[in-house]
Structure formats: structure tokens, C-alpha cells
Amino acid sequence: MATPQQPALKESPIDIADQIDVPKTGAMPKLSAKHLDFFYGSFQALHGISLDIAPNKITAFIGPSGCGKSTFLRTMNRMYEIVRGTRVEGELILDGSNLLSMDVTYVRRRIGMVFQKSNPFPKSIYDNVAYGLRVNGVRRKSVVDEAVERSLTHAALWNEVKDKLNKPATALSGGQQQRLCIARALAVEPEVLLLDEPCSALDPIATLKIEELLFQIRNLTTIVIVTHNMQQAARLADFTGFFLLGKLIEFNKTKTIFQNPGKKETEDYVTGRFG
Amino acid sequence: MEMKISQSRKVVNAVMLTVSGLCTLLAVAVLFYILGYLLVHGGKSLSLNFFTKLPSPFGSTGDGGMANAIIGSGKVLLLATLIGVPIGFLAGVYLAEYSSRSFASVVRYVVDLLNGVPSIVIGIVGYALVVRAMGHYSTLAGGVALGIMMIPIAVRTSEEFLRAVPNSLREGAMALGATKATTIFTVIIPAAISGLTSGMMLNLARVAGETAPLLFTALGSMYWSRGWDHPTATLPVMIYNYAISPEPDLHQQAWAAGFVLLTLVLVINVTARLIVARGPASSRR
Numbered sequence: 001m002a003t004p005q006q007p008a009l010k011e012s013p014i015d016i017a018d019q020i021d022v023p024k025t026g027a028m029p030k031l032s033a034k035h036l037d038f039f040y041g042s043f044q045a046l047h048g049i050s051l052d053i054a055p056n057k058i059t060a061f062i063g064p065s066g067c068g069k070s071t072f073l074r075t076m077n078r079m080y081e082i083v084r085g086t087r088v089e090g091e092l093i094l095d096g097s098n099l100l101s102m103d104v105t106y107v108r109r110r111i112g113m114v115f116q117k118s119n120p121f122p123k124s125i126y127d128n129v130a131y132g133l134r135v136n137g138v139r140r141k142s143v144v145d146e147a148v149e150r151s152l153t154h155a156a157l158w159n160e161v162k163d164k165l166n167k168p169a170t171a172l173s174g175g176q177q178q179r180l181c182i183a184r185a186l187a188v189e190p191e192v193l194l195l196d197e198p199c200s201a202l203d204p205i206a207t208l209k210i211e212e213l214l215f216q217i218r219n220l221t222t223i224v225i226v227t228h229n230m231q232q233a234a235r236l237a238d239f240t241g242f243f244l245l246g247k248l249i250e251f252n253k254t255k256t257i258f259q260n261p262g263k264k265e266t267e268d269y270v271t272g273r274f275g
Numbered sequence: 276m277e278m279k280i281s282q283s284r285k286v287v288n289a290v291m292l293t294v295s296g297l298c299t300l301l302a303v304a305v306l307f308y309i310l311g312y313l314l315v316h317g318g319k320s321l322s323l324n325f326f327t328k329l330p331s332p333f334g335s336t337g338d339g340g341m342a343n344a345i346i347g348s349g350k351v352l353l354l355a356t357l358i359g360v361p362i363g364f365l366a367g368v369y370l371a372e373y374s375s376r377s378f379a380s381v382v383r384y385v386v387d388l389l390n391g392v393p394s395i396v397i398g399i400v401g402y403a404l405v406v407r408a409m410g411h412y413s414t415l416a417g418g419v420a421l422g423i424m425m426i427p428i429a430v431r432t433s434e435e436f437l438r439a440v441p442n443s444l445r446e447g448a449m450a451l452g453a454t455k456a457t458t459i460f461t462v463i464i465p466a467a468i469s470g471l472t473s474g475m476m477l478n479l480a481r482v483a484g485e486t487a488p489l490l491f492t493a494l495g496s497m498y499w500s501r502g503w504d505h506p507t508a509t510l511p512v513m514i515y516n517y518a519i520s521p522e523p524d525l526h527q528q529a530w531a532a533g534f535v536l537l538t539l540v541l542v543i544n545v546t547a548r549l550i551v552a553r554g555p556a557s558s559r560r
Contacts, residue, residue, distance in 0.1 A: 077450060106452070108450055108452040109451070112451070119446065121465075122465065131453075131462075132451035181447070184451065
């Protein structure tokens with residue numbers, strides 16, 4: 001099961017995070033939330049979330065079910081808008097401009113998303129990866145071919161599918177389907193990639209493959225991942241945020257969150273005392 | 276006492292099993308009985324002439340056919356499909372993808388009421404809308420009447436098959452920057468296409484045998500139709516006219532026409548089922 005990308009895992013992400021500043025005091029953030037409130041009808045699901053997401057780093061959100069971490073993720077590419085009766089207040093700044101007032105398709109082209117359950121389209125493997133390019137007007141076959149190969153390579157899937165690009169994507173295994181969905185998102189070269197519990201339906205080996213590839217592609221894109229699995233956050237993330245009851249309780253370097261949390265609630269959660 | 280109850284239970288059970296089994300047999304047997312009956316009575320008329328020749332003139336015993344009615348039925352059904360399917364399908368798209376749940380349920384109810392309108396009334400509507408306006412009976416009027424009859428089922432099947440497409444596919448497409456319209460046309464409809472196609476075919480098969488709407492619209496003819504804006508013969512109306520005539524020869528032709536029509540409907544039905552069975556895996560998920 002070993003892949004050529006194995007060496008990357010040897011350097012601990014926590015050490016890397018250690019060498020850089022917390023984004024609040026450091027470089028220009030890729031994406032920041034300012035006093036963000038979110039409502040499903042009259043129910044307030046997020047309360048005044050403010051945080052900065054550092055460019056080309058992996059940021060993880062942890063917390064018990066229903067704490068708002070997925071909801072927060074879905075505000076960042078405005079996926080919440082397809083649900084009726086939802087509303088956001090506050091600001092979400094992408095490279096200095098408020099993405100809440102941008103054209104929504106433009107936002108989603110710049111901020112890709114991978115979902116909890118893999119959702120390949122009932123099309124060929126090739127057409128799945130090419131989809132994002134085509135709907136955004138890229139038609140030249142040579143360009144699309146090149147992007148498909150590059151994206152599948154980044155998603156560590158190229159070697160497994162290069163001889164069956166015209167086969168239906170739904171025939172792939174669960175882990176392959178999820179990597180295909182990552183390739184599909186990468187094909188449009190998003191500046192930010194949001195992942196909503198991408199491994200929750202996968203076995204440990206498939207999970208490991210996805211963690212490895214995420215570790216590789218953080219050089220290409222800024223990664224934000226929601227996970228139920230605290231070990232996954234600890235292994236992968238440079239920064240970790242802990243959500244509870246719609247509030248961001250604590251946000252810091254992953255090492256700090258897991259080894260020296262500032263809040264009692266965080267400590268209780270990461271040590272497994274509740275949740 | 277206890278024994279008695281259990282005895283009577285056994286009897287009830289046996290009776291129930293027998294009756295329901297017989298009724299099942301009856302339900303299935305009716306189709307084969309009809310097919311056989313049509314074949315026995317009309318089989319002698321089923322020659323090449325039946326499919327290639329015009330009806331023989333009244334009074335003359337000859338080897339006339341129903342070519343004009345077969346072509347006429349084809350033209351009327353083509354028109355009906357061109358009218359009923361786009362309207363019904365796009366309304367179904369609106370209900371499944373755009374409208375609120377409450378509005379959709381109101382529309383669904385209205386459409387069900389339209390589905391319940393007797394076909395003879397639809398015929399009169401076709402007469403009032405098209406025949407009166409044009410001043411004469413026409414193929415077009417027949418197509419409009421049958422097209423109206425296709426709308427309710429077209430709306431319902433489109434909405435149901437589109438709704439059956441998992442939401443995760445909509446999210447996946449929109450998360451890649453696809454607009455709603457692009458998502459619908461490039462992901463949702465392709466995912467539902469086998470169900471949609473077969474639903475429309477069953478819909479067509481359902482109206483293929485309708486007679487009443489055509490009586491006041493396409494009328495009927497013993498000759499080749501002179502065009503879309505002129506009356507045309509159709510199989511169901513031909514069956515009706517021949518069946519009420521006194522000529523035994525014509526009765527036989529009517530039986531044969533019934534057999535042809537029923538075969539056509541069965542072929543459409545079976546094809547529709549095969550399309551569903553071979554549909555993409557995802558639409559069955």
C-alpha cells in the first residue's frame with residue numbers, strides 16, 4: 001500500500017506549524033471570517049465566528065456533532081445558499097475582498113469543496129475531472145487532457161485509472177471515488193480547498209492515502225478540513241479550531257490545541273472527557 | 276371452542292388464498308385473452324395489404340388496408356409528443372428544481388385534476404381551441420388534443436425522476452462553479468435520463484389508443500390525409516367506425532386494427548421497461 005509520496009509524512013506537521021506564526025500576527029491571511037453569524041430560519045447556528053486562515057497551510061476544525069463546524073465550512077463557499085431560509089451576517093474576506101458580495105459561481109471556482117460522501121457524477125472518470133473546467137468555459141482538448149492528468153496525479157489516482165479514463169466513475173471503490181472527487185475539485189485550480197469530513201466513510205488505508213495526498217497538495221492550495229477524528233487533525237493540520245455549540249472556542253497551532261489548550265472546554269474535548 | 280376458531284381460521288385462509296390467486300390469474304389472463312381474440316378474429320386481415328393499402332370503398336368487398344390510419348396515428352402521436360413532452364417536462368423541471376415545496380404540491384394537485392378530465396372533454400377542448408379557430412378538422416387538432424392529455428403524466432414523471440437524483444450531485448456540480456441551469460442540464464437530467472425516457476414512452480403508449488379526443492379533432496378519412504391542416508384517419512377512430520358498420524368484412528378489419536394498435540402499445544411499454552433496466556447505476560441508487 002506504500003506510495004512514492006511516503007517521505008512527506010515523516011516530517012511532522014506539528015513541527016512545521018511550530019516554525020511559523022499564528023496567522024493573526026503573521027502574513028496576510030488567505031481567508032478570514034469577521035463576526036460571522038449564521039441562521040437556519042430563526043435558529044442561530046453560528047455565533048460571531050472570527051478567524052484567519054493562513055495560505056498554503058492545513059487548517060482543521062474539530063468539535064462534537066452539531067457544533068457548527070460543517071456549517072462554517074459551508075459558509076466559506078456559500079453552499080448554504082442552496083438551502084432555503086438560510087442567512088449569514090458578518091464578513092468573509094478572501095484576499096482582501098468580501099466574498100459574500102462576489103458572484104457566487106466565481107467564489108466556488110476559487111474555493112473548491114469535497115463532501116463527506118463521495119459524489120462522482122454518473123459519467124466517465126475523465127468527464128468527472130473535466131467537469132469543472134468545461135462548465136467554466138475551458139474547451140480545448142489539449143488543455144483539458146493536461147488538467148485531467150495533472151489533477152488525477154495530485155489526487156494520487158492517476159496510476160490506478162489512467163487505462164480506464166472512459167469507464168464510469170461509479171464503478172470505482174469508495175476511497176478511489178473520494179480521491180476522484182478531490183481530483184475533480186483540484187482540476188479548476190482552486191485557491192482554497194474545503195473538505196467536509198472527507199474520510200468518515202472510508203477504511204483506514206483509504207484514509208491514509210487521502211491524508212498523504214492532502215499533505216502533498218497543501219503547496220498548491222490552502223486546505224480547510226472538518227473532521228470528527230482528532231488524530232486526523234493532529235496528524236494533518238497546521239492549525240486547529242475547536243467548535244462547540246456554534247461558537248469557536250479556541251483556534252491555535254495544532255500542537256497548542258492538543259498539548260496545551262487555553263480553554264477548559266477544549267481540554268475536555270481533546271482528552272476525550274466528553275463529545 | 277379453541278379448535279373451532281383455528282378450524283375457521285384455516286378455512287378463511289384457504290378461501291382467501293384461492294380467491295386472490297384466481298383473481299391474479301384472471302388479471303394476467305385478460306391481456307392474453309384479448310390478444311388471442313384479436314388475432315383470431317382479425318388475423319385473416321393481417322396481410323401486407325393491411326399495412327400498405329387504403330381502405331376499400333364502401334360496398335365493395337376487396338382487400339383494402341389501413342395504411343392511411345397507421346400513418347395518421349403516427350403523425351398525431353408525433354405532434355402530441357412534440358406538444359405534451361416539452362411542456363410537461365419543463366414544468367416538471369420547474370417543480371423539482373426551482374419551486375417551493377408548497378407551490379409544487381398545489382401544482383401537482385391541479386395537474387392530477389387535469390389527468391382526471393374525461394378524454395371526451397379533452398376532445399371538445401381541442402375542437403373549441405383548434406377546429407373552431409381553423410374552421411375545419413385537422414391532424415394538428417388531433418395532436419393538440421392528445422398533447423394536452425400527455426401533459427399531466429409528463430409533469431409527474433419528470434418531477435419524480437428528477438427529485439430521485441441525489442442532492443449530493445447537485446451540490447457537487449454547484450461547488451465546482453456550475454450555475455443552477457448548467458447543473459440541471461449537465462448532471463441532473465443525464466442522471467435521470469433513462470427514467471425520463473421510459474416515463475415519456477409509457478405516457479405515449481397511454482394516449483396511443485385514445486379515441487374520443489380524436490373524434491372531434493382529427494375526425495377520420497378514407498383517403499390519404501392532404502396535410503397537417505386536414506383531417507386524417509387514425510387507428511382508434513378507424514376501429515370505432517368499422518366496428519359500428521354492418522359489414523362483416525369491416526369488422527374483421529377492425530379486429531386486425533385493434534391487434535396492431537395493442538401490439539404497438541405493448542412494444543412501446545416493453546421498450547420503456549428495458550430502458551429503465553439498463554439505466555445508469557447512479558439513477559437507481
